[in-house]
Amino acid sequence: MKEEIKYELSELGSSLAGQRVVMPYSAPDGYFDGLSGRLNSCIADEFEQDNGLGLSKELPYRAPEGYFDALPGRILEKAGRSKQRGFAITFRQLRWAAAAVLVVAIGLGAVNLMQEGNATMTKDGLLANVGDKEIREYLVSIYHAPAKGATGSAYLEGIDVDTRDIVAYLDETGWNLD
Amino acid sequence: MEGNSDRLSDQELISSFRDEVSRPEAFTKLVKKYQERLYWHIRRMVVSHEDTDDVLQNVFIKVWKNLDGFRAESNLYTWLYRIATNETLSWIETRKRFASVSMDGNEDYFENKLQAQRDFDPGKIEWKLQQAIARLPEKQRIVFNLRYYDEMPYDDMSQVLDTSEGALKASYHHAVKKVEEFLVGS
Numbered sequence: 001m002k003e004e005i006k007y008e009l010s011e012l013g014s015s016l017a018g019q020r021v022v023m024p025y026s027a028p029d030g031y032f033d034g035l036s037g038r039l040n041s042c043i044a045d046e047f048e049q050d051n052g053l054g055l056s057k058e059l060p061y062r063a064p065e066g067y068f069d070a071l072p073g074r075i076l077e078k079a080g081r082s083k084q085r086g087f088a089i090t091f092r093q094l095r096w097a098a099a100a101v102l103v104v105a106i107g108l109g110a111v112n113l114m115q116e117g118n119a120t121m122t123k124d125g126l127l128a129n130v131g132d133k134e135i136r137e138y139l140v141s142i143y144h145a146p147a148k149g150a151t152g153s154a155y156l157e158g159i160d161v162d163t164r165d166i167v168a169y170l171d172e173t174g175w176n177l178d
Numbered sequence: 179m180e181g182n183s184d185r186l187s188d189q190e191l192i193s194s195f196r197d198e199v200s201r202p203e204a205f206t207k208l209v210k211k212y213q214e215r216l217y218w219h220i221r222r223m224v225v226s227h228e229d230t231d232d233v234l235q236n237v238f239i240k241v242w243k244n245l246d247g248f249r250a251e252s253n254l255y256t257w258l259y260r261i262a263t264n265e266t267l268s269w270i271e272t273r274k275r276f277a278s279v280s281m282d283g284n285e286d287y288f289e290n291k292l293q294a295q296r297d298f299d300p301g302k303i304e305w306k307l308q309q310a311i312a313r314l315p316e317k318q319r320i321v322f323n324l325r326y327y328d329e330m331p332y333d334d335m336s337q338v339l340d341t342s343e344g345a346l347k348a349s350y351h352h353a354v355k356k357v358e359e360f361l362v363g364s
Contacts, residue, residue: 008325012354015358016326016354016361024302027227032214036205040202
C-alpha cells in the first residue's frame with residue numbers, strides 16, 4: 001500500500017491502515033489470455049457481418065425499367081418549373097408587401113405625432129397648474145440652502161470670514177445685487 | 179499513476195488504432211494492457227465474474243466505437259475508467275429496477291453473490307471488508323475502491339467521476355468510517 005493511502009487511513013482512524021491489501025476474488029484460469037480474442041470476434045460479429053439473421057440483404061422489390069436513367073432529367077425539369085413559378089408569386093407578393101409597408105408607416109407616423117402633441121400638452125398643463133407662490137418658495141429653498149460641501153470643507157478651516165468680508169467680495173465681483 | 183512512457187505508448191496505440199489496417203492489432207494491445215485493471219474495477223462493484231465479464235465486454239465494445247473520437251484532453255486510462263464506471267453504474271441501475279419489480283433487495287443480491295464466491299469465509303477480514311464495501315452506496319463504493327485498491331490520485335478520480343476533489347475526499351472519508359464501523363461491529 002502506498003504511504004499516502006496508509007497515512008490517510010491512519011488519519012481517519014481506520015484499522016485498514018495496518019493491514020495488507022488483499023483481493024479475495026479470483027478470475028477463472030486463462031480468462032485474460034482469451035479476452036481480447038473473444039472481444040475481437042464479438043466486434044466482428046457486431047460490425048462486419050451481415051444483419052445477423054443469416055439472410056440475404058437483397059430486397060424483394062423492383063424499380064420500374066429505366067426509372068433511374070430518367071430520374072435526373074425529371075428532377076431538373078421539376079426544379080426549373082418551380083423556379084419560374086416562384087418568381088411570379090414573389091413579384092405579386094412584393095406589390096402587396098409594398099402597400100402593407102406604406103400603410104404601417106402612415107399609421108406609425110400618425111401615432112407618433114399624437115404622442116408628441118400629448119407630451120407637450122402635459123408639460124404645459126402641469127406648469128400652468130403651479131402657482132407663483134409655490135415657484136417662489138421653491139426658488140428660495142434652493143438659493144438659501146446651506147452649501148454643505150463648502151462650509152464643511154477642511155479647506156475653510158482656520159480662515160476667519162465674516163459678513164462684511166463676503167459683502168466686500170460680492171461688491172468686487174459685481175454679484176451684490178442690493 | 180501513469181508514467182510518461184505509458185502515456186506515450188497510449189498515444190501510439192491511439193494513432194495506430196486510427197489506421198484502418200493496424201486497428202485490430204492496436205485494439206488487441208489496448209485490451210491486453212488495460213483488461214485486468216478494468217476487470218477488477220468492475221468486479222469489485224458487481225461481485226460475480228459472469229456479470230463482470232458482461233460489463234467488461236460492453237466497455238471494450240464502447241471503446242472500439244468511440245476511440246476514434248477520443249481527444250487527448252485527458253489520459254486514456256482515466257477515459258477508460260470513466261467508461262467502465264458508467265457502464266457498471268448502468269448495469270447496477272438496471273439490476274436495481276429488476277430488483278424493485280421482483281421484490282428482491284439490491285443489498286441482498288450482492289450479499290448472496292458474495293456468499294456464493296469460491297473460498298468465501300465470513301471469518302476472514304478480506305471477506306468482511308467486501309461485505310462492508312457491498313453495503314456502501316454506489317458512488318461511495320466506487321470512490322473507496324478507486325482510492326483503496328487502485329490507489330488513484332484524487333485529481334485523476336475527479337476526471338473519472340466528473341466530481342470535485344473536495345467532494346471525493348469527503349466521500350472517501352465517509353466510506354472509510356462506515357467500513358470501519360462494520361468491521362468493528364461484526
